[in-house]
Amino acid sequence: MKPNDTSRRALPDESTEWVQWIQAYNLPSLQMLCRARGIPVREGMTKFMLGHLIASELFRPSVLRSLLADLSPEEREWLDLFRRNRGVLRAADLARNRSDMPEAGLRRLAVRGLIVPGPFDGRVPQGTFDVTAPRAPLWCPETVTLLAADERPEPELPPYTGAVVKERPGDFRALEHDLMVLADQLQQAPVRRLKSGFPGKRFLTRVAGRLRVPVDAAALNRMETSGRILLLYDLLEELGLLRSRHDRITTSPAIEEFFREPPHERVAEVLEGWQQLTRYNEMYHIKELAFGREFPDYEGGEGKADDLPTPERLVGAREFLLALAGRMPPGAWVALDKVINAAYLLDDGFLIRPPQSYFYAHAPLYLGIWLADDSQVVGMWSWGIERAGNWRLVEGRFIREVLAGSLHAVGMIDVAETPDGRTLLRLNDLGAWLIAGGPKPELSLPPGRALVVQPNFDIIVFPEGQDVSLLWPLLQATEVISRDVTLTLRLTADSIYRASQRGISAASVLSLLQAHARSPIPENVRQAMEDWDHRNQQVAITTYVDLIEAESAERFAELLAEVNGKQTIIRPLSETVGVVVGPVSKLPPMTTLDYQAPLPPAVTISPDLDITIEPAKENWRVRLRLAAIAEKTGPNTFRITRKSVARGVANGYYYDEALELLRLSAKDGLPTRAAFKLQGLFGHHGPASVGEVRILQVTRETVLTTMLEIEDFRELLLQRLGPTTALVRTERMETLLAVLEEFGIPNDAASLREVRLPEVRKNTTPQDPYVLSPKTTRLQTYSTRKTREMLEEAIRQNRRVRLRYQLHAGGRTQERTVDPIDVERRHGVAYLTAYCHLRGEVQVFRIPSIVALELLDTPVSPR
Amino acid sequence: MKLHRHIALVEVNDPAIIDALEAAPGWEQRHLRRVSPGAVAIQMDQVEEVAAALRNLGYLPRVIEQ
Numbered sequence: 001m002k003p004n005d006t007s008r009r010a011l012p013d014e015s016t017e018w019v020q021w022i023q024a025y026n027l028p029s030l031q032m033l034c035r036a037r038g039i040p041v042r043e044g045m046t047k048f049m050l051g052h053l054i055a056s057e058l059f060r061p062s063v064l065r066s067l068l069a070d071l072s073p074e075e076r077e078w079l080d081l082f083r084r085n086r087g088v089l090r091a092a093d094l095a096r097n098r099s100d101m102p103e104a105g106l107r108r109l110a111v112r113g114l115i116v117p118g119p120f121d122g123r124v125p126q127g128t129f130d131v132t133a134p135r136a137p138l139w140c141p142e143t144v145t146l147l148a149a150d151e152r153p154e155p156e157l158p159p160y161t162g163a164v165v166k167e168r169p170g171d172f173r174a175l176e177h178d179l180m181v182l183a184d185q186l187q188q189a190p191v192r193r194l195k196s197g198f199p200g201k202r203f204l205t206r207v208a209g210r211l212r213v214p215v216d217a218a219a220l221n222r223m224e225t226s227g228r229i230l231l232l233y234d235l236l237e238e239l240g241l242l243r244s245r246h247d248r249i250t251t252s253p254a255i256e257e258f259f260r261e262p263p264h265e266r267v268a269e270v271l272e273g274w275q276q277l278t279r280y281n282e283m284y285h286i287k288e289l290a291f292g293r294e295f296p297d298y299e300g301g302e303g304k305a306d307d308l309p310t311p312e313r314l315v316g317a318r319e320f321l322l323a324l325a326g327r328m329p330p331g332a333w334v335a336l337d338k339v340i341n342a343a344y345l346l347d348d349g350f351l352i353r354p355p356q357s358y359f360y361a362h363a364p365l366y367l368g369i370w371l372a373d374d375s376q377v378v379g380m381w382s383w384g385i386e387r388a389g390n391w392r393l394v395e396g397r398f399i400r401e402v403l404a405g406s407l408h409a410v411g412m413i414d415v416a417e418t419p420d421g422r423t424l425l426r427l428n429d430l431g432a433w434l435i436a437g438g439p440k441p442e443l444s445l446p447p448g449r450a451l452v453v454q455p456n457f458d459i460i461v462f463p464e465g466q467d468v469s470l471l472w473p474l475l476q477a478t479e480v481i482s483r484d485v486t487l488t489l490r491l492t493a494d495s496i497y498r499a500s501q502r503g504i505s506a507a508s509v510l511s512l513l514q515a516h517a518r519s520p521i522p523e524n525v526r527q528a529m530e531d532w533d534h535r536n537q538q539v540a541i542t543t544y545v546d547l548i549e550a551e552s553a554e555r556f557a558e559l560l561a562e563v564n565g566k567q568t569i570i571r572p573l574s575e576t577v578g579v580v581v582g583p584v585s586k587l588p589p590m591t592t593l594d595y596q597a598p599l600p601p602a603v604t605i606s607p608d609l610d611i612t613i614e615p616a617k618e619n620w621r622v623r624l625r626l627a628a629i630a631e632k633t634g635p636n637t638f639r640i641t642r643k644s645v646a647r648g649v650a651n652g653y654y655y656d657e658a659l660e661l662l663r664l665s666a667k668d669g670l671p672t673r674a675a676f677k678l679q680g681l682f683g684h685h686g687p688a689s690v691g692e693v694r695i696l697q698v699t700r701e702t703v704l705t706t707m708l709e710i711e712d713f714r715e716l717l718l719q720r721l722g723p724t725t726a727l728v729r730t731e732r733m734e735t736l737l738a739v740l741e742e743f744g745i746p747n748d749a750a751s752l753r754e755v756r757l758p759e760v761r762k763n764t765t766p767q768d769p770y771v772l773s774p775k776t777t778r779l780q781t782y783s784t785r786k787t788r789e790m791l792e793e794a795i796r797q798n799r800r801v802r803l804r805y806q807l808h809a810g811g812r813t814q815e816r817t818v819d820p821i822d823v824e825r826r827h828g829v830a831y832l833t834a835y836c837h838l839r840g841e842v843q844v845f846r847i848p849s850i851v852a853l854e855l856l857d858t859p860v861s862p863r
Numbered sequence: 864m865k866l867h868r869h870i871a872l873v874e875v876n877d878p879a880i881i882d883a884l885e886a887a888p889g890w891e892q893r894h895l896r897r898v899s900p901g902a903v904a905i906q907m908d909q910v911e912e913v914a915a916a917l918r919n920l921g922y923l924p925r926v927i928e929q
Contacts, residue, residue: 536925541927546868
């Protein structure tokens, strides 16, 4: 049960001895100590507990330090006497030299634990006070050391000068090579993420053979127990180089930048990343220990029922040990046990804090930590490891795992042994630079030595050139032909194309090859790569962009002027189309559509909205969209009815989209009667039924057909009525006449007849939709929640709403009259979908941007 | 005014590339929408198809993820 640990402190055999001692001499002093430590001493506190309390807690350096701070000047002087005499004083000498130091004073110091009498016999002896006596506890020399410093002791880390065997230099290049192998594998074949968050064992077996530091994949059960691979994997995650896509783990775009940045920056990033790791915990690699939980769940941690360090504490412990490693003399070997001693003296609670409560019987134990041999004994009440004397087993081994494990793995520390098996550590150049602030070592690959490019597009990379800053881009941009002592790669157009998808251009690969090749790049290879680069630069496909489409160039220009202020929000592509490059929230409210590619002309539409679709395979998209607003009357026939329209509207299919669908997919155009009927079915108040329009009459059918093919005219003409007639909005007449003149088409403005459109709805209100309701009531401001409730009420009561809407944050407001259709919440923001009478189309309004509103008595049109 | 969300945009230096793309066999069915002489809007699910077609035409299109 008890560890066979030579570093274990020689404490009194059993706590009962301590209790007797305390009882015999000065229990009130113990109470004083407990008060100083904030530990409540109450009746009923068992002797057993008191003994453990003394043994495990009170004499740790951190406690001693706080006790020293409370000493009176007289007591301090007496202790100083001990320090000058290296902790050994004879009572007789004391009596001779310092008659002012009575026995009672010695006893006070002894009870405080600052000195301990020699051979322990249960009473303060009259003979020798010898802290180096075999039975004397070890804390007294530490007290002496503590006294040696005024405030914070600076423990020495003396260099080891003896023989050194089994030297293992820290190798950062091996680490980054293995990081690259893992990343490359995850990029080539994304793997499924298990419940634990790691990839499965198959992944381990795939990469194990390619690692510079080999891993016995067959011996690994899980990623969690895989030590170095887990360190590599967690480093990739911590550095933001991985991401999940469709439940699979792959590399993130940041990986390219990471492997291409200067090596010094990469080294610093890795060290910083390691320090922040929380899932990778060196404690779990201490072979001698087992833990209460199979795998850490840091939601518990400190303050709960175990001593496993919280993530913050783990990160803090690494920081503490980095600072400690920084005290090691660069380039010299230092014994690990000296480093552990120094850590103990500096801050013995750097990893696991002493228990904050002594009301439980298990307080003297490390909670949740067992000896590996006793790992089958688990549970709250089982015996764990005593805190007393096991600091070097728990915290000490953690220090070993960090310094000789992780920091060695990340290439900062070299590890070796003495002939008698003690572990030695040494800060190498990289560690001396990053940890101890030494000079910056040379890390860059020397140019002109790493590879040879052959005229057949093969690249041979020599061992000295197999560095990630060169290998990573090359592996992305080539195909691997063979892996041996030398690595043979091949450049192809396909491999360059693949690399371009990852942001690596052919030009950058060429310059890399030119920098590292032993001989000039063959002319045919150079020319081919320049050509590939040219072809790569010519075409770019940008995914997930938002496109703005305005109905006219004027509207688009207005929009650009409105939104493109200090920041460019829209990058124009043409006079009416632009790409949104800024936040969409900066745009004014507008109809939002999921983009659909233009439809093939596939249907024939009768004036009564009977639709026949050609049974071709590529018409599936039209068929799908038609099904949303039409009833199927046969295998290839549909009919749009009031009922089918109602169903479509309920599913968010509005007039605009229906009209666009029919217009784009009709082989012979949309018959005028069918267009009017569609308006009637949707109860649409769109522009076609609004205000004054004029009929454009041309002499020949071909003239109008040609005009409709020209975009400028198409925007101005509202709708084609017949072979030679079309509708034009009155307010656009001047523009139309100007365009006609520009295109050299003779015109006679007087021949343009002014008409009013026939009313197509039976239940329309006599009011012109553009004329706002009489302002008998005032717009009022409500809270967002109230606004939403009022809008929902308006929908229930079928009432029209007048509102004032803020076009964009802090911007101007505009008054609108709308027929509310639906209120919905998306991404935590409520939106109103309504037919806007000002714009003549269904629009979506952000409810928090509605600054005031009123419910009108006017009913909305039936929909 | 309409906002088309989540589309893919093919942009080229030379409009002739899009002409060639549109003239490629089988592409009349795709109904690419040309939004400017040098840009074509496509649906997200057409990206791979369009990239492959451009690749067949001898170009090495860069696919930039927003």
